[in-house]
Amino acid sequence: MKRIFLSLSAIAILLGGAGCHDSLLNMTPGSSLTTSNFYKTSAEINQAVLGVYSTLQSRKQTDYVLMEAPSDNLYMSTVSPITGSFDVDNLVVNPENVVVANFWDATYSGIFRANQVLLNIDNPKDYTGVAKDQYTGEAKFMRALFYFDLVRVYGGVPLVTTQISITEARNQARATADQIYDQIVADLTDAVAKLPAAMVKGRASKGAATALLGKVYIYRKDYPNAMTYLGKAVTDFGYDLVPNFASLWSPATEDNIETIFQMKYIESTNGQTLSTSFIPNGGVYNIVDRGNETALPSWSLNKLFVAGDKRKANTITDLYVAPTRPNDPPQFYPYVSKYATKHPYNNSGLDLPVIRFADVLLLHAEALYNSNDKDGALKALNRVRQRAFGDASHNYAAADIATPDAFLNKLLLERQLELAYENERWFDLVRTGKFTTVMEQEERLYNDATQTPLVTDLSPKAYMAVFPIPQRQIDQYNKDVLKQNPDYTK
Template identity: 30%
Template sequence: MQQLLKILGVVTVAFLLGSCTGKLDVKPISDPSVVNFYRNQQDFEQAVNAAYNGLSTYPTRHLFLSEIRSDNMYVPGEGGTYDWNPVNNFTVNSSNALMSSAWSDCYNTIMRCNSVLDNISADKVPDETVRNQFTGEAKFIRALMYFDLVRFFGGVPKIEHLVNVTAAQSINRASVQEIYDLIIADLESAAQLLPASYSGASKGRATLYAAKGILARVYLTRSGPVLLDKGPVLNSNEYAKARDLLLEIINSGKYVFINNYAQIFSYDNENNSESVFEVQFKSGGTGTGTVIPAEMLPGSYMRANKIPVASGNDFKYVSNDLISSYPAGDVRLTFNVIQGFTDENGNFVNQNYFKKFLDPKRYGVDLRDWGINQPVLRYTDVLLMYAETLLHTGGSQTAVDDIVNQVRTRAGLAAITGVNADTLLEERRREFAAEGLRWHDLVRTGKAVTVMNAWMAKEDEKKVMKPMKNEFILYPVPQTEINIKPGLYDQNAGY
């Protein structure tokens, strides 16, 4: 999988599609660089790999727009103003570069998926099993991108086929419900088309259980209380649907709970029994590594530890509140966070940083070249989401407690009883810190406003954060998109 996705993907993208640059200005379907590319199974394999390659920005997108947005990090702005500081401070506007990159990165990947889906046929890919797999993979990746878009921006343009510039400029924002309809249809189809597992070089590709797990997450997101009209949460009460999907994954026997927390994230244990789906990365100067370890840690830490790469700045702090939430003896704290360090000049730096994905001996050729995969869905998440659905559907309290205690035991903590929704949410916070889930968890459970405002009162020492309000559940539509055709897109409330 790593060879397939990482070597072919970058080359294929440039040949398949034109520049997107946030404007959906893909080459029209009549362009020979698209139509004439697809001749046989190998061409479609390369095209699907290009779609996987589009997931390379998924980890940083969720670092900037979920972790930094949440109570897990305090990034108020020091040493200059970076694009993520307004995200942290709830002062972000439509001109922020992170908004345009999130939008355009998702749509670039969607266009790659649409290219496959528009062109695949039995005459070009005669093997039905292979054809189904390619179709299912494209639908899975497209659904994942639309799920990001609807959670970050609400309703967005629904584009299911390759379109030219003129056509793109007439497509307005679809409703949140319409986008969810497409996401659900794609994931349901993918679950029917994809295999249960892979072997050899294909290990790491999307499976039917990955599709069902993300679909369960979709149902959980839709089910929570509505705080914002046109937001991603619909009070749909689909907990039973999520429960049944998660139980299928649990009962499949394909996944095993790993009892050593650190082993889940080992560079030598990627695509392990905990992995339902993860973004694949490979170091070695091929342009297919990840920047995440260097993005989370400061250059001064790297230099002090003789790691010959650097990050952009020293100011992405883990919040004191997150650190204090870990009980004494919780092994996840020491694995996830570095609590201060001595720099190369012998000075102690009294700041906290995420180090979850760092192996000091496994750096690549530069700061963007770390060979550690990034989890999108772990088996532990499947179990904890299942426990959550049991709480909402009148399930067994003992079963809920048993799941949470399995996670706590691995963390070195004593068992507890009577787990409720708040207890579960805090356990998820500690377990999945730095994995990009926290903001989404707060939004879908209806806790974003109350939790964030209470957190600000304790954490915002610099007094630079605006109070959290319902409108800030969504981000602003990028100004680059609004400028394409004035009046086509309306701006989200509050911006």
């Protein structure tokens, strides 16, 4: 936590070098920016806001390790170089885990940057139009998003919305999860009020803040408010499903009516590594010459795609590789292909979605069902289902969602198929209380020759709904200030 709470008089402003689109990439190096020469103009506040986005832009490329690998969608490859990832995958995480610690650091870095924007927002005197409100709304949106990630990963965390000294930071205990959610709601409510509806892709808009606020209310099981905000996100901003699921995963069509908020990348200039991460080591023809093969798709997910589901081709590719011994059959070796667009190694220009309309529709279905509107819930569920198959032949019927358990099972299935590898599955299992049963076993590698999966037994426990507080953070606080989550030991 030390580097997060240092005052700006002691460190350079951490803006990073990556903007959200190529016209905004040429920012002043962070090492030359200080409190005495920055935050003086509207243009500099704009740069600082871009610096907030760049934190998520960097972190998001590896979010799957903490948000997908613990679930039944993905398992880490034996050649994965990511320290700590196997423990996350196998649900045996301890407070020393590097993945958990790095996520904390990166996310608080984003909060630090957002706080600096808000603390200095009144400095410039040259704002025009709604610029000041826009920058305020963007910073609050991003701070809310970062805290939403933190509270879902760790539970209650230190709540910092202003500049504090190192001494104060070392004595600041964790806020409760409810207090963190209250701050998230307050930030997003103000962001909804201040953000313009029309924003360039890659920057938060009124629609994005509305959608995220509705999602937060779903996590709080506040269905009346979820209905209000998700309903607005569905009807008020012109979002819709694109006709072709595949077009979501092409740089040529990534700016579309379904994408509500995304992280922007530019090939060979400011590219992302995720498109390479899931590719087999030997590469894939016309995609990339070599891959990193950090993780592989679980058979638990792969087997759920039925014939005719057009999402399968842009989620998992069932690759067969040459056998290692003569006369052996080819080896079944599927890989995650959702982000597999043609790109240079570790430098893809494909944008990564943070919020898209299909997610909002399915959350709206959840809110509708829990508000006793089963017909509305069914229609929302089937909008996503019908796009997946191209017609109504696989739509759900009222009988399929006749009970709350039946509906939840269909909803979670549809979210799993639609949003695979978009960092939703683990949180869906946790927030619905399903992870302790679903994750008792995971079918990982599948032997196509014998038609049998390799089953991995796991031991999920209720306390694993949150990950441990990083020990290296606890050690920086004064004794007994930063308490560990229950049942985690050093």
